[in-house]
Amino acid sequence: MAGARQDVKDARRIVVKVGSSSLTTAAGGLDADRVDALVDVLAKHQDKEIVLVSSGAIAAGLAPLGLERRPRDLARQQAAASVGQGLLVARYTASFARYGRRVGQVLLTSDDTSRRAHYRNAYRTLDQLLAMGAVPVVNENDTVATDEIRFGDNDRLAALVAHLVRADLLVLLSDVDGLYDGDPSAPGTSRIAEVGGPADLEGVSIGSAGKAGVGTGGMVTKVEAARIAAAAGIPVVLTSAVHAADALAGGATGTHFLRTGRRSADRLLWLAHASTPRGALVLDDGAVRAVVDRRSSLLPAGIASVDGEFSAGDPVELRDAEGRAVARGLVNFDAREIPRLMGRSTRDLARELGPAYEREVVHRDDLVLLHP
Numbered sequence: 001m002a003g004a005r006q007d008v009k010d011a012r013r014i015v016v017k018v019g020s021s022s023l024t025t026a027a028g029g030l031d032a033d034r035v036d037a038l039v040d041v042l043a044k045h046q047d048k049e050i051v052l053v054s055s056g057a058i059a060a061g062l063a064p065l066g067l068e069r070r071p072r073d074l075a076r077q078q079a080a081a082s083v084g085q086g087l088l089v090a091r092y093t094a095s096f097a098r099y100g101r102r103v104g105q106v107l108l109t110s111d112d113t114s115r116r117a118h119y120r121n122a123y124r125t126l127d128q129l130l131a132m133g134a135v136p137v138v139n140e141n142d143t144v145a146t147d148e149i150r151f152g153d154n155d156r157l158a159a160l161v162a163h164l165v166r167a168d169l170l171v172l173l174s175d176v177d178g179l180y181d182g183d184p185s186a187p188g189t190s191r192i193a194e195v196g197g198p199a200d201l202e203g204v205s206i207g208s209a210g211k212a213g214v215g216t217g218g219m220v221t222k223v224e225a226a227r228i229a230a231a232a233g234i235p236v237v238l239t240s241a242v243h244a245a246d247a248l249a250g251g252a253t254g255t256h257f258l259r260t261g262r263r264s265a266d267r268l269l270w271l272a273h274a275s276t277p278r279g280a281l282v283l284d285d286g287a288v289r290a291v292v293d294r295r296s297s298l299l300p301a302g303i304a305s306v307d308g309e310f311s312a313g314d315p316v317e318l319r320d321a322e323g324r325a326v327a328r329g330l331v332n333f334d335a336r337e338i339p340r341l342m343g344r345s346t347r348d349l350a351r352e353l354g355p356a357y358e359r360e361v362v363h364r365d366d367l368v369l370l371h372p
Helices: 006-010 032-043 057-065 074-097 110-114 116-131 154-164 219-231 241-248 268-273 285-292 346-353
Strands: 013-018 049-054 103-108 135-140 169-174 236-240 255-257 279-283 303-308 315-319 325-330 367-369
Touching (some): 013 154, 013 241, 032 074, 057 074, 074 103, 154 219, 219 255, 268 325, 268 367, 279 285
Parallel strands (some): 103 135
Antiparallel strands (some): 279 303
16 A cells, blocks of 8 residues: 555645535534644645645634524525635634744636636646745635536535646545445445546445535545546545545555546646536537547537527537537637527638638637547
8 A cells, every 4th residue: 555655655736625524513613623633734744735625614604694504595605605714714824824834815716717817827826825835725716606607516626726736646635534335334334445447436335415514515526526636647535634644644544546547737627527518509410520539629610509698708518419418618609699600611701790700619729528
């Protein structure tokens, strides 16, 4: 096991994600002792660059607002996040200050990171914070995020942040000490020490959210996040917060997900996993072959129909004639513009409508295949 986790020991830039249940009391308030215990571990790794993806904003805001449990409606979740986010960052600021470390808050929505310019800006901010010795504390911007631009859980956000900052390692911390081959509380189940690929999880029953009821994730979201990161060339350790020190040291704690893919420097992982399509374009057979087989841009001539209301720059699905989604991309035209472009060449469109129409509907640089 020690040899298998050499990639963990060698990691220099690390994204650590911690869940709400590891930071809060059952009543929903922040547990200062738990926060301090985590910071004690992270601050001692002076030779590492650490990005902390922290849940807990909504949970921290429950008690101050007199809420007994996490609300179901988005408006009250946003209100709790508004109160709780300040409390959460203040607690981290005070805790890291014990070690002379500064904290920088970074709040993201999926919209911030699937668009090219926003993606670059997010990377520059995080990279500069690390270069200046600060600890970025990243969370979803719950106070303004709508259902259409939410990541949905911070496990997936952590995997995508790890890709964004070109991390060497992702550590997912929760209240469970790893992935088990069944219900961890049931007799006869055992912890899975290593996952080398999807085949290792065949037949494994993966549970949902934990008992605390203050988070949105569960083992399902953690495993999916581990798959996303591993496919992007980033190893993952999944364990409990109390074993954080062992996890960062490359110890045999938790579940170690090995790399299954190669590292990529582009933002298309975000487009595939963090964007919500605002509509769809149905392609003819020739356009499907061009997009899928030749990795070409989508031209107006290959569009058969349009579905939904969207604006230029929004993510859309590209579907075949049977309605199967084959790709996702950022569209260059509004939905209302596309019907008059369909089936026509860009040259003809430019001659009739002007040079702004001599371009792709979805450029190949803004397009990702869903089942490559």
